[in-house]
Amino acid sequence: MDRGERLGIKPESVQPHRPTTNPNTSKFAQKYGGAEKCSRCGDSVYAAEKITGAGKPWHKNCFRCAKCGKSLESTTLTEKEGEIYCKGCYAKNSGPKGFGYGQGAGALVHAQ
Template sequence: MDRGERLGIKHDNTPSHRPTTSPNTSKFAQKFGGTEKCSRCGDSVYAAEKVIGAGKPWHKNCFRCAKCGKSLESTTMTEKEGEIYCKGCYAKNFGPKGFGYGQGAGALVHAQ
């Protein structure tokens, strides 16, 4: 009988160690959930180099258009299926296609 039991203290039988499934073994990463991964290159993204776009973390250098490679900002980017594009490439590749688009107001037919 240990000293606590003689004084009437009951010990919880809960395990003191919970194993993690995280591949990162550092104490800091285990405590705070590790680092997020860049959506473009897959490497760890730390707070000093992190940009959020399309709801995902990116490195500042990876935050570029998927088509032309132009550097993006939150106001100049658009997103489609998890990938980010500049507004020009997005319009060129995913915008409306067919007759009558992009010709200006002179091509519109006015019905009486």
């Protein structure tokens, strides 16, 4: 018996290797699970920088319109096919198309 065991210190035991499907190779992430991935850049999103929009996690800096880059909030957000847009860009690119749309009141004809 060595001196450490007499003091009640047990020798370090080696834990058996447990395979995981977590792509993060750090020991901390393997043991406790990795962070969610940002929907725009794919990097890990931690609680201090996380914004949830359209049901997905985003970095604060990535939570922007995919077309114009304008910073978004939950009230100014629209989502299409997994990407987020401001309401203006969404209306321009996904709104109604064809003759008669978007001309305003000046194109109306008054009949008497």
